[in-house]
Each structure stands twice: as C-alpha cells, then as structure tokens.
Amino acid sequence: MILSTIVTASLALTGAFEGPATEGAPLPAPTPTAEESVLQPISVERAVAFKAKRVFFGDGNHVDDGIVLVQDGVIHSVGADVAVPEGVAIVELDGMLSPGLIASHSYEGLGAEHADSTRPTMPEADIAMAFQPHHVDFAKTLAAGVTSVVLAPSSATLIPGTTAVVKTSGGKVVRRPAQLQVVLSNDALNWNSFPTSHAGAMAELDRLFSEPTGQIARATSGNLPVLLSADDRSDISRAVSFAGRYRLRGAIYGSMWAEDLIDQIAKSGLGVVCNPFDVGEDSRGMRAVVGLAKRGVRLGFGLDAPNRDPENLRFGAALCIRGGLDSKLALKAMCSDAASIAGVERRIGRLERGLDADMVLWSGDPTELTSSVVAVYVDGTLVHGGGE
Amino acid sequence: MMLQLAGALCAIALGTTEPATVESTVIFADAIYTSTGSVIENGAVTVVDGKITAITPGKTPGDDDVHVGAITAGMIDLSARLVRGPDTVEQTQEITPEMRVEHAIDWFDAEWGRQAESGVTTVLLSPQDQNVVSGLSVAVKTAGVPELVKRAVKRDACLRGAMGRQPSNGNHPAFRRPTDFFSRRPTTRMGVEWEWRKAFYDAAQARAAGEEATAGARGILDVLDGKRPLMIQAWATQDIRTAVFFKEEMAMEGFGELTLILDAAAEAWREPELLVRSKAAIILPPLPDFGRADDGAFMALSTAKKLVEAGVPVALSSHGAKADRDRLAMQGALARRGGLSLEEALAAVTITPAQMIGIADRVGSLEVGKDADLALWNGEPFQATSRVVGTVIDGVLLVDPRNQ
Numbered sequence: 166m167i168l169s170t171i172v173t174a175s176l177a178l179t180g181a182f183e184g185p186a187t188e189g190a191p192l193p194a195p196t197p198t199a200e201e202s203v204l205q206p207i208s209v210e211r212a213v214a215f216k217a218k219r220v221f222f223g224d225g226n227h228v229d230d231g232i233v234l235v236q237d238g239v240i241h242s243v244g245a246d247v248a249v250p251e252g253v254a255i256v257e258l259d260g261m262l263s264p265g266l267i268a269s270h271s272y273e274g275l276g277a278e279h280a281d282s283t284r285p286t287m288p289e290a291d292i293a294m295a296f297q298p299h300h301v302d303f304a305k306t307l308a309a310g311v312t313s314v315v316l317a318p319s320s321a322t323l324i325p326g327t328t329a330v331v332k333t334s335g336g337k338v339v340r341r342p343a344q345l346q347v348v349l350s351n352d353a354l355n356w357n358s359f360p361t362s363h364a365g366a367m368a369e370l371d372r373l374f375s376e377p378t379g380q381i382a383r384a385t386s387g388n389l390p391v392l393l394s395a396d397d398r399s400d401i402s403r404a405v406s407f408a409g410r411y412r413l414r415g416a417i418y419g420s421m422w423a424e425d426l427i428d429q430i431a432k433s434g435l436g437v438v439c440n441p442f443d444v445g446e447d448s449r450g451m452r453a454v455v456g457l458a459k460r461g462v463r464l465g466f467g468l469d470a471p472n473r474d475p476e477n478l479r480f481g482a483a484l485c486i487r488g489g490l491d492s493k494l495a496l497k498a499m500c501s502d503a504a505s506i507a508g509v510e511r512r513i514g515r516l517e518r519g520l521d522a523d524m525v526l527w528s529g530d531p532t533e534l535t536s537s538v539v540a541v542y543v544d545g546t547l548v549h550g551g552g553e
Numbered sequence: 554m555m556l557q558l559a560g561a562l563c564a565i566a567l568g569t570t571e572p573a574t575v576e577s578t579v580i581f582a583d584a585i586y587t588s589t590g591s592v593i594e595n596g597a598v599t600v601v602d603g604k605i606t607a608i609t610p611g612k613t614p615g616d617d618d619v620h621v622g623a624i625t626a627g628m629i630d631l632s633a634r635l636v637r638g639p640d641t642v643e644q645t646q647e648i649t650p651e652m653r654v655e656h657a658i659d660w661f662d663a664e665w666g667r668q669a670e671s672g673v674t675t676v677l678l679s680p681q682d683q684n685v686v687s688g689l690s691v692a693v694k695t696a697g698v699p700e701l702v703k704r705a706v707k708r709d710a711c712l713r714g715a716m717g718r719q720p721s722n723g724n725h726p727a728f729r730r731p732t733d734f735f736s737r738r739p740t741t742r743m744g745v746e747w748e749w750r751k752a753f754y755d756a757a758q759a760r761a762a763g764e765e766a767t768a769g770a771r772g773i774l775d776v777l778d779g780k781r782p783l784m785i786q787a788w789a790t791q792d793i794r795t796a797v798f799f800k801e802e803m804a805m806e807g808f809g810e811l812t813l814i815l816d817a818a819a820e821a822w823r824e825p826e827l828l829v830r831s832k833a834a835i836i837l838p839p840l841p842d843f844g845r846a847d848d849g850a851f852m853a854l855s856t857a858k859k860l861v862e863a864g865v866p867v868a869l870s871s872h873g874a875k876a877d878r879d880r881l882a883m884q885g886a887l888a889r890r891g892g893l894s895l896e897e898a899l900a901a902v903t904i905t906p907a908q909m910i911g912i913a914d915r916v917g918s919l920e921v922g923k924d925a926d927l928a929l930w931n932g933e934p935f936q937a938t939s940r941v942v943g944t945v946i947d948g949v950l951l952v953d954p955r956n957q
Binding site for chain 2: 351354356358359360361362363364365366367368372397398399402403405406425426429
C-alpha cells in the first residue's frame with residue numbers, strides 16, 4: 166500500500182520535464198518485464214534507502230531531496246516522499262544520484278577480438294563470447310560512472326555480428342544479442358575482395374534480408390533491433406531506406422553528417438548513436454544532435470573505450486549541451502534513451518521501480534564537467550568510490 | 554538559391570475548380586520550344602504543383618515577372634556518370650546484372666547543383682564500366698529531396714554493360730594462386746565478348762531447362778524479354794559491331810529480342826546501316842578535342858548529323874565530363890554546327906533520350922500534364938551567344954534568371 170502511493174507520487178514532480186514525442190512508428194514492446202514481477206515486501210534486513218540532494222530518474226526528470234529504496238539489488242521505490250519502513254538502513258549521500266550511465270557503443274575487454282575480417286557477413290557472431298569480463302578496461306569505464314556498455318563488433322565488414330549489453334562491474338551480460346550490426350559505410354567495402362561496391366554490398370544485404378534466417382530473421386520480424394553504421398550523408402540515407410524496406414527498428418550509428426537528414430531520420434523512427442566527440446570537433450556534429458533531439462529522436466552516445474578515455478562520454482554530451490542541446494535530454498541520452506536503443510529499458514537506464522539499482526553518486530549535476538564521480542553502485546552494491 | 558515563386562506571380566486564371574491556395578509559377582519567354590515540333594512565340598508556361606498546366610501564346614510579362622529568351626524542356630543526360638568511383642561497381646565478379654547503382658548515389662555531391670545549373674534536369678546514372686555486365690541504372694532528377702524514392706524518375710531503367718577495353722583493363726592472368734580480383738578473366742576484347750555470351754547463354758538455357766533463375770539470371774532474362782533496354786558502352790567500331798552481332802545472335806538462338814542502346818558510340822557514324830538494321834539507339838559522348846575519344850574512336854562535328862540523317866535515334870551526353878564545353882547545352886551547339894537543325898539538336902537532349910529509356914510520359918517535352926522541368930535560356934538555344942540562365946525542376950525555380 167505504501168508502495169503504490171510512492172509510485173504515483175513520483176509522477177508529479179518538481180522540475181518535471183516532458184520531452185517531445187517521438188515521430189514515426191512506435192516501437193513494438195520489447196521483451197521481458199521485470200516491473201510487476203517479483204518485488205518482495207520490504208525486508209528490514211535486506212533493504213537500503215539512499216537519500217540524495219537530487220535524484221535524476223534518467224528519463225529527463227528529477228526530484229530534489231529524493232530517496233531511492235533498494236532491495237536485493239532492485240529498485241523498490243523512488244521519489245521525494247518515499248516512506249522508508251522503520252528499521253531500514255538509510256544512507257545519507259552528499260551529492261546527486263543518477264542512473265548508471267550507458268555507453269551506446271564501446272570495445273572494453275575485447276583486445277583485437279572484435280574484428281573478424283575473414284568474411285563479409287557473420288550475423289551469428291556474438292560479441293558476448295569475446296570479452297574478458299575482468300579486464301582493466303571495465304574498471305576504468307566504471308570509474309567514469311558508466312555502469313553498462315554496448316559492446317560492438319568492429320564496423321569493418323558488412324555484417325560483423327551482434328552487440329551485447331554488459332555491466333562494467335562483474336561482467337554481467339544484460340542482453341545478448343542486443344542488436345544486429347549492419348555496416349552501410351565505406352568501411353565495409355574492400356579493394357580486393359567482396360564487396361568492393363555499395364551496389365554489391367546492398368545486393369548481398371537484399372539477398373540475406375529477403376529470405377532471412379537466424380539473427381537476420383529476428384531483426385526482420387522486429388525481435389532484434391539493428392545498429393546501422395553510417396559515416397557520411399549517403400550512408401545515412403541508405404540506412405534509412407534499408408531500414409524502411411525491411412521494417413527494421415533500431416538505430417543508426419554515426420551522427421556527424423546527420424544534420425541534412427534530420428527529417429528523414431525522425432520519420433524513420435530510428436534512434437541515433439553519436440560517434441564519440443573530440444576536442445575542437447566541427448560544430449556540424451553538435452548541430453545534428455541538437456536538431457535530432459528537437460525532433461524527439463532517441464539518442465545515445467558512443468564511447469569506443471579503450472580507444473578513448475571513458476570520461477569522453479560525458480565530455481561529448483557536454484559539447485552537445487554547449488552547442489544547444491537541453492542538458493536534460495543529454496542525460497536522458499546516456500540513460501533511458503541508450504537503454505531503449507539497445508532494448509534493455511526494462512532492466513537499466515532509469516531509477517524506477519523494478520529496474521536494476523545501478524546508480525552513480527555525483528558531486529553535482531552529471532552533465533556538468535566540473536562534477537565528478539563520488540560513488541558507483543551496481544545492483545545496489547557499492548563497487549567504486551564511496552568510502553563509507 | 555531555392556526559390557519557390559509564390560502565388561503572387563500567378564497571372565493566369567486556372568479555372569474555378571482549382572483551389573485558391575495552390576501555388577503557381579508563370580515563366581514568360583520570347584519563344585517556347587516544346588520538343589514536340591512547335592515553337593510558341595511570346596508565350597508563357599504555367600506550372601502548378603510541379604506539373605505544367607498551361608502553355609499559352611501571346612502573353613506579356615510584367616516588370617517583376619520571370620522573362621527569358623527561350624524555354625525548352627529540361628535536358629536529359631543518359632550518360633551523366635554523376636556517381637563515378639569504384640564503389641559503384643562490384644568488381645569481384647564480371648557479371649553483376651542484379652546490382653543496382655542506386656545504392657551508391659551520393660545525394661550531396663556538389664555536381665548535382667552544377668548539373669541543374671547547366672539546364673540538365675534528369676540524368677541516367679550507371680555503374681562504372683569495370684565489369685562486363687555491371688548492373689541496373691537509375692534515372693533521377695538533378696534536384697529535390699535527397700531520397701531515392703523522391704528523386705527517381707525510373708528505377709531499373711536499363712541494364713548496363715560494356716564492350717571494348719575498359720572491362721579487361723588492368724586484369725592479368727593468374728600465374729600461380731590468384732592474389733586479387735585483377736587476376737581474372739577477361740584480359741582481351743575476345744574475353745569480354747565471351748563473358749557476355751556465356752552469361753546470356755547460361756541464363757537462357759537454364760530457363761529452357763526449367764531451372765529457377767538466380768537473381769543475376771533474372772536481370773539478364775528481363776532484357777531478353779524486352780522488359781528494359783540493354784545499354785552497352787561501345788566506343789570503337791569493332792565494339793559497336795560486337796554489340797550488334799551479339800544482339801542478332803541472341804535473336805537467332807531464340808533467346809529474345811534485345812532493345813539496344815549504345816553509349817559513348819563515337820564511331821557509330823562508320824556503319825550506320827548496321828545500326829538501322831539492329832534498331833539500336835545511340836548516345837554520343839562529348840566531341841573530343843582532337844578527333845580521338847576513348848578506345849581510339851574517331852568522332853567529328855558531323856557525327857550526330859550523319860546518324861540522324863540515317864534515321865538512327867541519337868542522344869547527346871556529357872559522358873561524365875564536367876567542363877562547360879562538355880555539358881549538354883554546348884554539345885547541342887556543336888551538333889548544330891555539325892549540321893543538325895535546331896529541332897533535331899533539341900530532340901537529342903530532350904525527347905529522344907526520354908524515349909530511349911521509357912520516361913517520355915513524364916519528361917522530355919513541354920506538354921500539359923508533364924513534369925515542370927524547364928531549361929531557361931537567354932536567347933535561341935544552341936546559339937553561340939546563348940546559355941542556360943535558369944532552371945525549373947518539378948515546378949521549383951531552382952536557378953532564377955533574374956539573379957544571373
């Protein structure tokens with residue numbers, strides 16, 4: 166009874182933010198359902214309540230002086246007026262809580278195992294079988310407040326394989342396969358072996374997708390999202406029409422040149438995963454992100470650690486905010502949007518009843534680069550920093 | 554630069570059935586050349602919703618109106634080669650009839666704007682000719698929304714291939730283990746021709762045996778069944794002859810009747826009776842600097858004239874050359890100098906190419922109901938002192954002559 170009032174209370178919040186509605190076809194409801202399932206009544210021994218100056222829910226909204234009640238690694242309730250049962254331990258946190266950040270494209274713990282160039286299409290290749298879960302790459306990414314990453318095979322062939330969503334602490338696989346990756350950029354073309362041309366590449370994709378089997382059949386039937394790698398504008402244009410032809414849902418990876426195609430992308434219903442940003446980046450990339458966000462396109466940020474410093478995730482978001490992106494949408498892109506693009510929105514990406522208690526305590530607003538990570542919790546357990 | 558003329562310019566009553574909000578554009582000219590055999594002096598072309606709705610003689614423009622020396626239909630370049638580059642053709646095989654160049658188009662290439670500015674409003678894009686049979690071509694407008702479905706005038710407009718030296722250029726025999734796709738057949742003109750016959754015989758004989766056609770074979774059977782023309786690049790006499798003999802052999806074997814378009818056929822003038830016999834249509838490359846074009850083919854000012862005289866359908870093209878002299882407006886002028894009448898030269902860059910690939914129901918002439926693709930000239934088309942000063946594509950005044 167207490168619980169139901171808490172949940173409804175969290176809907177009417179101070180500073181509530183309503184993002185623009187997403188255009189295009191609504192996504193079919195993805196798989197599992199943690200929410201209404203197995204939440205046990207609060208047990209005084211097993212539950213912990215975290216109090217913070219501000220709690221970001223990860224969907225663009227936040228509440229000041231909020232409480233997150235966690236039991237058995239799962240969020241039990243969130244809000245400003247969560248009634249904590251007597252006897253439950255309360256941790257008073259000096260800072261702001263957000264969901265653990267999600268990098269929408271990364272390479273931790275893979276070494277060179279993510280790049281198989283022996284054949285152009287390997288739709289059954291599973292990146293979850295290739296990563297070393299205890300690699301130091303993950304500890305570094307975790308320390309930057311990133312609790313989950315989308316591990317992707319290298320975009321060097323036409324269909325390099327499937328991605329997986331992996332937690333950076335403990336190597337738990339949240340979802341595999343998460344997305345079928347298809348490369349529509351020049352990276353998939355070779356000078357001395359098939360395919361040498363976009364014409365040849367698309368003929369092969371048409372052959373595979375018109376009579377689909379295995380993971381490709383799951384993609385064409387809407388059960389597996391796609392990640393369509395695209396570099397330049399013609400790649401993006403090709404990705405949009407390819408997704409439309411086979412009714413694929415998912416996202417485009419590559420935002421640098423999307424500015425001139427915002428309308429087509431918005432209408433396609435595809436999300437967009439941004440390439441990692443660098444210092445001194447051309448403002449074109451930022452304008453694309455701002456324009457896409459205004460049209461309600463779901464966004465995620467790529468990280469590509471260990472090739473880049475894990476702090477680069479928040480840095481890219483900050484650059485986009487500097488270019489005009491609403492900071493609430495920037496945080497949303499690293500939380501609930503990223504989870505939705507990878508098909509794990511019922512597990513992670515928001516501080517919400519029933520989802521994994523993956524949280525980061527920040528010294529201030531996580532979208533400000535002056536804020537730093539104070540503590541990281543994964544499945545309700547302190548895994549980095551803290552010091553209590 | 555994109556400027557849609559507002560309804561304010563509309564000076565013509567369109568009838569009571571037209572909703573008042575429909576935007577119309579009226580363009581006035583001293584002469585309107587329709588490509589249907591008529592010239593309308595001191596007239597106006599009215600455009601509503603991307604289509605030509607009226608061509609009216611005896612109209613007087615106001616001070617703010619668009620008024621030019623001449624209006625023709627937008628020009629059509631069947632060998633624009635706007636998508637060049639190796640990523641347009643799948644070089645790992647010789648015969649790729651199922652592959653579509655439409656997937657290799659870069660809609661943001663700056664050349665689109667230059668084509669439109671030069672009065673070319675529709676282009677046929679084909680794969681680069683490294684392969685023997687390289688794939689399916691697509692006809693598109695040179696301006697508009699950067700999306701295939703919106704820009705396409707006709708998809709799979711023809712099947713493209715090549716005779717001559719280009720498909721074998723750079724190939725070499727494999728002495729030991731093949732190291733790359735250049736160690737492959739063919740290395741000679743004979744080898745190229747053999748690949749053509751093998752592909753077509755295989756497809757036709759498999760069908761005769763009741764086998765299900767592969768994707769590639771379907772592409773070949775479609776041209777044998779006359780569903781679309783077969784466009785073959787053939788510069789020199791021997792290659793033109795090979796193409797014609799190939800067509801006749803297919804007919805003789807009972808495989809089917811090919812509709813032949815020969816692209817870059819610089820030496821078509823040598824044996825025009827062969828072309829008349831085979832009903833082949835000809836696309837001429839731009840006039841070469843010193844008489845010699847690719848593959849050593851010789852072409853003169855009078856080439857177009859000779860072919861038209863013989864009754865061969867002729868289209869002029871830039872063959873991808875980007876200098877101003879190689880674009881269609883100037884090629885028309887050179888063909889005029891070589892003896893074509895104004896009407897013949899105009900047909901060779903408008904209605905004849907449209908008919909060759911079956912898009913004359915939409916483009917290629919100025920007629921009510923057709924797409925409003927117009928080239929606006931400052932004087933009589935193809936005169937040495939005339940140039941294109943404005944372009945309308947799908948009713949949009951893309952290049953405004955008042956700014957020129």
